[in-house]
Amino acid sequence: MDIGTVLNTMRDPAGVPAHPVLFQALMVITWVLHIAFVHLTLGCAGLSIYAFHRRGRGAHWQRLSLTLTQVAKVGVSLLIVLGVAPLLFTQVIYDPQWYASNVLSGAWAIGFIFTLIVAYCSWFAFYYVNQPGARRHAGVYAWLALALFLLDGLIMHALSYQALLPGQWMGWYAPGGVVDTSGHALHAIQWPRYLFMIGLSLPAAGVFLLAYAQYCAVRTDIDAGYLAFARALGQRLATVGYAVCLVLLAAWQAVQPAGAGLALHPLALLLGASLLAMALWLRGRAPAVHGYRPLLGGLGVLALLAVWREVIRIHHLRPFGYDIATYPVHMDWPSTGLFFSTFIGVGGLVGGFYLALLYRAGRTAGLYTADRRLARLGSAAVAVLVLWIAVFFAYGIAIWVRNNFV
Numbered sequence: 001m002d003i004g005t006v007l008n009t010m011r012d013p014a015g016v017p018a019h020p021v022l023f024q025a026l027m028v029i030t031w032v033l034h035i036a037f038v039h040l041t042l043g044c045a046g047l048s049i050y051a052f053h054r055r056g057r058g059a060h061w062q063r064l065s066l067t068l069t070q071v072a073k074v075g076v077s078l079l080i081v082l083g084v085a086p087l088l089f090t091q092v093i094y095d096p097q098w099y100a101s102n103v104l105s106g107a108w109a110i111g112f113i114f115t116l117i118v119a120y121c122s123w124f125a126f127y128y129v130n131q132p133g134a135r136r137h138a139g140v141y142a143w144l145a146l147a148l149f150l151l152d153g154l155i156m157h158a159l160s161y162q163a164l165l166p167g168q169w170m171g172w173y174a175p176g177g178v179v180d181t182s183g184h185a186l187h188a189i190q191w192p193r194y195l196f197m198i199g200l201s202l203p204a205a206g207v208f209l210l211a212y213a214q215y216c217a218v219r220t221d222i223d224a225g226y227l228a229f230a231r232a233l234g235q236r237l238a239t240v241g242y243a244v245c246l247v248l249l250a251a252w253q254a255v256q257p258a259g260a261g262l263a264l265h266p267l268a269l270l271l272g273a274s275l276l277a278m279a280l281w282l283r284g285r286a287p288a289v290h291g292y293r294p295l296l297g298g299l300g301v302l303a304l305l306a307v308w309r310e311v312i313r314i315h316h317l318r319p320f321g322y323d324i325a326t327y328p329v330h331m332d333w334p335s336t337g338l339f340f341s342t343f344i345g346v347g348g349l350v351g352g353f354y355l356a357l358l359y360r361a362g363r364t365a366g367l368y369t370a371d372r373r374l375a376r377l378g379s380a381a382v383a384v385l386v387l388w389i390a391v392f393f394a395y396g397i398a399i400w401v402r403n404n405f406v
């Protein structure tokens with residue numbers, strides 16, 4: 001049996017409950033959010049360690065280190081939560097590839113969870129000890145955490161990349177004809193791709209600092225000199241970071257498989273142009289320009305990257321006859337309806353409430369009191385949650401009754 005047939009046979013016989021392209025779009029969109037927080041976390045973690053070791057050079061470094069330690073702390077929880085969505089969508093349309101890749105490196109897939117737990121605990125330890133007057137060796141917790149976060153990124157990369165190479169699976173599963181079920185190896189790593197993905201953390205920290213300086217500008221209790229310092233550092237980091245990433249992208253393009261038309265693909269060129277444009281724009285950018293725009297530009301770069309990853313995946317799987325458009329569809333309107341109403345209703349209202357609350361509270365010095373509109377939004381968020389839970393249980397109970405008693 002050829003591997004293409006195996007791939008299509010391993011698909012879920014239940015099919016998918018709506019058109020596969022819908023899941024593909026959702027996978028790409030939600031991955032942008034995941035990777036944005038990966039970059040924010042890694043960039044801020046790295047910069048906070050750097051600032052920690054430079055705190056002797058002035059109060060600004062000290063303050064920056066404390067702030068970024070907190071940003072990275074929150075960032076990890078968001079990158080994990082936001083990683084779940086693309087994980088689910090990948091498993092819906094690329095289930096044969098994702099599961100095969102995970103099983104082939106099973107020890108690493110499980111180890112990923114434990115190393116992430118240790119890394120997060122270690123970052124929390126750093127968060128507690130990173131106070132004014134902390135000893136130098138307190139940085140060890142942070143270094144350990146960062147190293148493990150990077151390892152987790154490498155595991156994620158290998159699992160994603162191995163999934164693109166079905167032609168090599170048999171060789172990994174039974175090297176020399178002897179079956180190896182240990183799952184002890186990461187079989188394929190494309191270093192330029194990994195370094196490019198991780199390298200984007202550098203400009204991410206930069207554009208974050210620009211937005212941070214803008215966000216805090218209304219706070220009279222925050223030293224304007226410190227914010228100017230953060231803005232200048234952010235601008236430098238983002239400019240250099242995007243330029244470095246352009247080089248890393250070129251290195252990645254150089255190792256794309258020959259003859260597949262990927263090396264000079266228009267989308268890759270567009271991605272490269274967007275990196276160059278960001279570097280040039282940020283280099284000449286006046287400090288007065290609104291600090292949120294570079295952040296939006298950065299998200300645009302990530303959107304291009306997300307689509308580019310998907311184009312690469314399609315190119316790799318096409319020769320095996322794998323095309324998501326041929327995935328069997330068993331249209332299920334109630335579950336599709338429930339999904340989108342959850343996405344818009346719960347996600348929009350509850351997420352919107354939290355975002356609005358955090359945005360406003362953070363710009364207020366001292367105690368923040370919500371105005372009537374925000375308080376109403378809070379009540380609506382609680383109401384929609386109660387409604388959601390009621391619908392969830394009613395739907396489940398109705399199906400259970402129908403299957404067992406009718």
Ligand code: HEM
Nearest residue numbers: 038079080083084086087090149152153156157160193197
């Ligand atoms: C510190 C922790 C993490 C880091 C540094 C990280 C980093 C990355 C990177 C660099 C990629 C892109 C790999 C590539 O395309 O070569 C990626 C993809 C991905 N990550 Fe994460 N990640 C982390 C945690 C998580 C978690 C906890 C989840 C799930 C709950 C997750 C879900 C995903 C998914 C679904 C993909 C895309 C897989 C695919 O398209 O096949 N990640 N991650």
